[in-house]
Amino acid sequence: MIKNFLLGASIAFKPLSLVYILFGVIWGIIGGALPGITGSIAMALLLPLTFKMSPAAALMMLAGVYIGAMYGSSITAILIRTPGAPASAVTVIDGYELHKQGKSGVALGISLYTGTIGGLFSIVVLIALAVSLANIALAFGPPEYFGLTVFGLAIISSLAGKSMIKGLISGVAGLIIATVGMDPFSGIPRFTFGSEELLGGIDIIAAMIGLFAVSEVFVQVSEKGTWEKVSSKFSARLPNWSELKETKRATIIGTILGTIIGIMPGAGGTIASFIAYNEAKRWSKQPEKFGQGSLEGVAAPESANNAVTGGAMVPLLAFGIPGSNAAAIMLGALMLQGLRPGPMLFQNNPDIVYSLFVGMIIGNIFMLLVGYLILKPCIWIVNISKPILMASILALVTVGTFSINNSLGDVWVAYLTGILGYLMRRYDFSPSAMVLAMVLGFMVETSLRRSLVLSYGSFACFYTRPIALTLIILAVITLLIPIVRSIRDATKKNRAV
Amino acid sequence: MNMTDIIIAVILIIIAFFYHYATRNFPPPSAIENLGAAFFPNLLALILVILSILLIIESILLERAKKAKTVIDSGERLEEDSFAVETLSYPHLIGTIVLTGLYIILLPPVGYLIVTPIFLIVLIWFLGTVRWLTNILCSVLLTIILYILFHTMLGVALPSGLLFSR
Numbered sequence A: 001m002i003k004n005f006l007l008g009a010s011i012a013f014k015p016l017s018l019v020y021i022l023f024g025v026i027w028g029i030i031g032g033a034l035p036g037i038t039g040s041i042a043m044a045l046l047l048p049l050t051f052k053m054s055p056a057a058a059l060m061m062l063a064g065v066y067i068g069a070m071y072g073s074s075i076t077a078i079l080i081r082t083p084g085a086p087a088s089a090v091t092v093i094d095g096y097e098l099h100k101q102g103k104s105g106v107a108l109g110i111s112l113y114t115g116t117i118g119g120l121f122s123i124v125v126l127i128a129l130a131v132s133l134a135n136i137a138l139a140f141g142p143p144e145y146f147g148l149t150v151f152g153l154a155i156i157s158s159l160a161g162k163s164m165i166k167g168l169i170s171g172v173a174g175l176i177i178a179t180v181g182m183d184p185f186s187g188i189p190r191f192t193f194g195s196e197e198l199l200g201g202i203d204i205i206a207a208m209i210g211l212f213a214v215s216e217v218f219v220q221v222s223e224k225g226t227w228e229k230v231s232s233k234f235s236a237r238l239p240n241w242s243e244l245k246e247t248k249r250a251t252i253i254g255t256i257l258g259t260i261i262g263i264m265p266g267a268g269g270t271i272a273s274f275i276a277y278n279e280a281k282r283w284s285k286q287p288e289k290f291g292q293g294s295l296e297g298v299a300a301p302e303s304a305n306n307a308v309t310g311g312a313m314v315p316l317l318a319f320g321i322p323g324s325n326a327a328a329i330m331l332g333a334l335m336l337q338g339l340r341p342g343p344m345l346f347q348n349n350p351d352i353v354y355s356l357f358v359g360m361i362i363g364n365i366f367m368l369l370v371g372y373l374i375l376k377p378c379i380w381i382v383n384i385s386k387p388i389l390m391a392s393i394l395a396l397v398t399v400g401t402f403s404i405n406n407s408l409g410d411v412w413v414a415y416l417t418g419i420l421g422y423l424m425r426r427y428d429f430s431p432s433a434m435v436l437a438m439v440l441g442f443m444v445e446t447s448l449r450r451s452l453v454l455s456y457g458s459f460a461c462f463y464t465r466p467i468a469l470t471l472i473i474l475a476v477i478t479l480l481i482p483i484v485r486s487i488r489d490a491t492k493k494n495r496a497v
Numbered sequence B: 001m002n003m004t005d006i007i008i009a010v011i012l013i014i015i016a017f018f019y020h021y022a023t024r025n026f027p028p029p030s031a032i033e034n035l036g037a038a039f040f041p042n043l044l045a046l047i048l049v050i051l052s053i054l055l056i057i058e059s060i061l062l063e064r065a066k067k068a069k070t071v072i073d074s075g076e077r078l079e080e081d082s083f084a085v086e087t088l089s090y091p092h093l094i095g096t097i098v099l100t101g102l103y104i105i106l107l108p109p110v111g112y113l114i115v116t117p118i119f120l121i122v123l124i125w126f127l128g129t130v131r132w133l134t135n136i137l138c139s140v141l142l143t144i145i146l147y148i149l150f151h152t153m154l155g156v157a158l159p160s161g162l163l164f165s166r
Helices: A002-012 A015-033 A038-053 A053-081 A091-100 A104-137 A142-160 A164-176 A202-222 A241-246 A246-265 A267-284 A293-320 A327-335 A343-348 A350-370 A375-382 A387-404 A408-426 A430-456 A465-497 B002-021 B037-069 B090-110 B114-128 B132-155
Strands: none
Touching: A002 A015, A002 A053, A002 A350, A015 A038, A015 A053, A015 A350, A015 A375, A038 A053, A038 A387, A038 A408, A038 B132, A053 A091, A053 A104, A053 A327, A053 A350, A053 A375, A053 A465, A053 B037, A053 B114, A091 A104, A091 A293, A104 A241, A104 A246, A104 A293, A104 A343, A104 A350, A142 A164, A142 A430, A142 A465, A142 B002, A164 A430, A164 B037, A202 A327, A202 A387, A202 A408, A202 A430, A202 B090, A241 A246, A241 A293, A246 A267, A246 A293, A267 A293, A293 A327, A293 A343, A293 A350, A293 A430, A293 B002, A327 A430, A387 A408, A387 B132, A408 B090, A430 B037, B090 B114, B114 B132
16 A cells, blocks of 8 residues: 555656646636636536546546635635635635625635645545445445445435436436447447447537536526626735634534535535534534634635545545546546546556545645635636636637547537536536436446346346345435435324314 | 426426337347346336326425425535526527537538637627627637647647638
């Protein structure tokens, strides 16, 4: 393990890698600060650039974007009361209050420092958990993988929408899209309608860019009004030591909760920051200050959403299963390089995994170093008018998706999935669940069919193997809980009447 | 809102049937691989139909609940899927979609270097009040930056158009 770390460090500390990570962090902070542009959109926009890079560099850069965006989104949350991403929505409450009280620099500094603490802690947990879980996962056969993917999909889809049914429909639709292309077993073309281009399936990278980035552009242009301008004049005083110490309790709560919630599939920075805020308020010595410009009210959500970054990588690296949009994009970057994450990646390419670990640590340190320096240019970019920004994204997306396979077909995929994603969001379906299902679709089907090949066609392999059985039962429970709960609520109401 | 859900559910059921129909010519399962190419798609089609029917039932029940003035807890949502429907500008939305579609269609015959700045200038003008000078400067600059990044540095053969093709 130490040998692997040295190997990873030797890659991550290469000058070129450092440049990529720094670029990723800066891009992430800017993207995060822009209202509407979330970390995963900022990552998706960079995806096409990664295919000429080494897999390790690509992953480190994308992780840098992810880390930076979590801090970036708090900048606009604090300064203009508009969270750059939903993960900082709750930071608005106390962050903007502090800004009004003339403590903008203090709030931004707290966000930056506690975010770094959260991020670094979560990476330690990530390393410990991913390495040991991957060792367990080495023993997994196709039935276990089937159970794991179905369980993952069940959680993601049931958390995804306003209505669980719509979340599940989004997931099934993603699985259906994933079946287009050559059948992995018999080699016959499925649902290609004679098209050669569809033989390789619908390009997942293009679909991700469409569902995340293009649909967001359509949402932004359809919303009337423009963003509030950020004044670049604000009090720049950073928090002092006693102010920082005041947030200790909230930071610890946020960091731990963020890491745990990050590991769970389907729950990301938004849920983590909300829960962390509530818990920090409950355990705080001065709960009455929450909402009145409490430093803890900034520290808890901001340490939590940064702590999510490490946690979210656990299921991706250990099992090859992405639990969040950002993890799905990391998986997309690996697939562009012809690699799949999971226990085999630890075995065959330890350099990639361990350089990602080291790269994430470097990314957090870069964020701490540049996080304050970049404020001015960042505000300048946020003040760029919305039309210019939206048009730029469309041009970048077009050129980027074209460059994946030098094909206009992928551009059309991004464009059409962008429209689809817009409609899905309009009618409360979940593009995120769809993307994750598309990514997992191949694994669900092949693990199911391979299991049955290995067991000579007997379904017994799913209930005689304890781990596979447990996972499938967990999936069923995940799907049943909301139904049971709604029935119970309904009967309660009836009784009350 | 309620009606749209039912319409969506019906469309999904129709899609599921077409999807199932498209599997009719798939080869039957082989001796070693007993599920075959059609099993998983058909399973998905079945699940989609069941879920669509549940969606119809849910929207009918929700409508009744609304009439009874009970608030149904909607539960948590996965991040980034939230959406404000209050202030919608359909002209801007449809205009952007049409302009982007035209841009992609015109890209191969006209060429990246000509059609991209035109697309950007028109779209920025269409979307809001940006000064012409800023607009043109930004559009041209962005076209050049993307060209250098993708064409020169990454070696992507961006469409050069009929005018410049040899």
